[in-house]
Amino acid sequence: MYIPIILGTARIGRQSEKVARFMLAEVLKYGLESEIIDVRDFRIEATDNTETGKQARRLAEQVARADGFIIVSPEYNRGYPGELKMMLDMLYKQYARKPAGICGVSSGPFGGARMIQQLKLVCLGLHMVPLEDAIYFPRVEELFDDTGAITSQTHYRQAKRLIDALVWHAGVLKE
């Protein structure tokens, strides 16, 4: 089973990269195939056609192969990052009937809770099956140590539960 991790911010100094690496390690440990799909690698040039350009074709291959997704994203001004939305909007039918688990990241106390609500509606718009149980990474600057290891046992348990749910949904939705 192939469950890639979408890293949803391209900002310099992004903390979400630590979360994406943590989730990637957990998915690989679980025995699934995975990798990070980084929004930085899907920037649209001025002359690109969003839905038929080179970037979209490249993304289409990865998304078509996926059985489900983990989306790691910070909250900017109550919503999702624009670069994440641009990448998601490149495709349409390749997402259908695939489960999506969301990891919300924030410097503040709410772990992207408002962004997650908006992103769930976008996932539904793309005919994904968004899982209700998201993982929240509030105060992300304090969550990881200098080696990039997470200091919270809770997050290991939640990652396990999210992957369980993704695998279950991916299995039944594939029929």
Added chain:
Amino acid sequence: MYIPIILGTARIGRQSEKVARFMLAEVLKYGLESEIIDVRDFRIEATDNTETGKQARRLAEQVARADGFIIVSPEYNRGYPGELKMMLDMLYKQYARKPAGICGVSSGPFGGARMIQQLKLVCLGLHMVPLEDAIYFPRVEELFDDTGAITSQTHYRQAKRLIDALVWHAGVLKE
């Protein structure tokens, strides 16, 4: 009073440009200062810092001068275009206490109604004052004739009412 029009999609063949030009003409006719702020002119390069880069500084000047905004945007997969969100997220404090009127654009029958709800929450996140009464441009391909003139009298009345509301709110919020 300076009420610029934010054109919220960079896609090739964008229909929203017709709406932005229509709204610009109405605002100028009303006797206000205006111009189109085009998301195409605010693309972020890979090496740019989103909030301190050249694009952000240029946008900051225009936004700081504005008394209010008209945001013209299509709906993509129930949400706002990524390029619009990237541009809005470049700044923060310059938007505060300024009213925003939203024009939703769609090929389908709902004129971007779902996008408008998500965008209002982003506007609130930026401490703008979003006006409840948006203008809807559904089935946009049929709304304009070959010269770019709008064929709907209703939209002239709604544009007038939106500008009235923007001017009123901009006036009282400026105190």
Added chain:
Amino acid sequence: MYIPIILGTARIGRQSEKVARFMLAEVLKYGLESEIIDVRDFRIEATDNTETGKQARRLAEQVARADGFIIVSPEYNRGYPGELKMMLDMLYKQYARKPAGICGVSSGPFGGARMIQQLKLVCLGLHMVPLEDAIYFPRVEELFDDTGAITSQTHYRQAKRLIDALVWHAGVLKE
């Protein structure tokens, strides 16, 4: 398979009742078991405990038996009716892993599109699986003739497609 129709408004003169009756007829015609769960029958008394009272116990039986739901609801001030939310909030675990198809009703042109977005998030909160493809009943006063028959062929096709999707999802999620 038992797919009840939740009628989400208790208002006097409610137009949504026509929609609920139309959907009920379509579900029965399809060969499934169904009935209307009317929010009017689940009013909470002042001395009732919302989650353990008589109404909640009665609702729990119907919801536990259901394989999926069709929710018919108007939009009031961009959101769902309070009486619908009160009824949904009576229970929790009985909704889990059951698909929900939403029918939005309005006097205006948008068929409850904004309410549908808020209601999808509530359905996710209850661990239902909301289907993206809702059915819209805009300008409902003109949609039905005096005998209560719907005058729109489109809606017959959409009802068929919604029931197909509910049956498919109910089947795979039951495993």
Added chain:
Amino acid sequence: MYIPIILGTARIGRQSEKVARFMLAEVLKYGLESEIIDVRDFRIEATDNTETGKQARRLAEQVARADGFIIVSPEYNRGYPGELKMMLDMLYKQYARKPAGICGVSSGPFGGARMIQQLKLVCLGLHMVPLEDAIYFPRVEELFDDTGAITSQTHYRQAKRLIDALVWHAGVLKE
């Protein structure tokens, strides 16, 4: 200036009542007129007409007199309580151009952050002016001591700031 507190849940054992009493004390201390508008006092009977019944007429008097509102509400399944929505939906034009500050209440860590987003859109639907800066009361069971006094100094400062913002907006919007 009259800024009533809307207490948005009727549930037995509601924790939000402590928050409403705290906010009421702060508003009175500030020197404004206030009182609690309790959703328990606005239950709709089966034979009531929502918008013209006795309850609606009584509410209309209070709301018409108000210069702004503080709404105290828990989050149930990502949304607002049904009884709050039923009460808000009784009226329409009396809310227009009045600011609303929201206090979110939860047993969990997010203080109603998702409910607040949905409620802001309803406030906009009613043509209120929702303030972006809400107050969050997470883990509410631990926030108050046995006498009902709040143990958090932060909340005193936030209450002061919310009332400042309500008074400012009420002042300028009244013109």
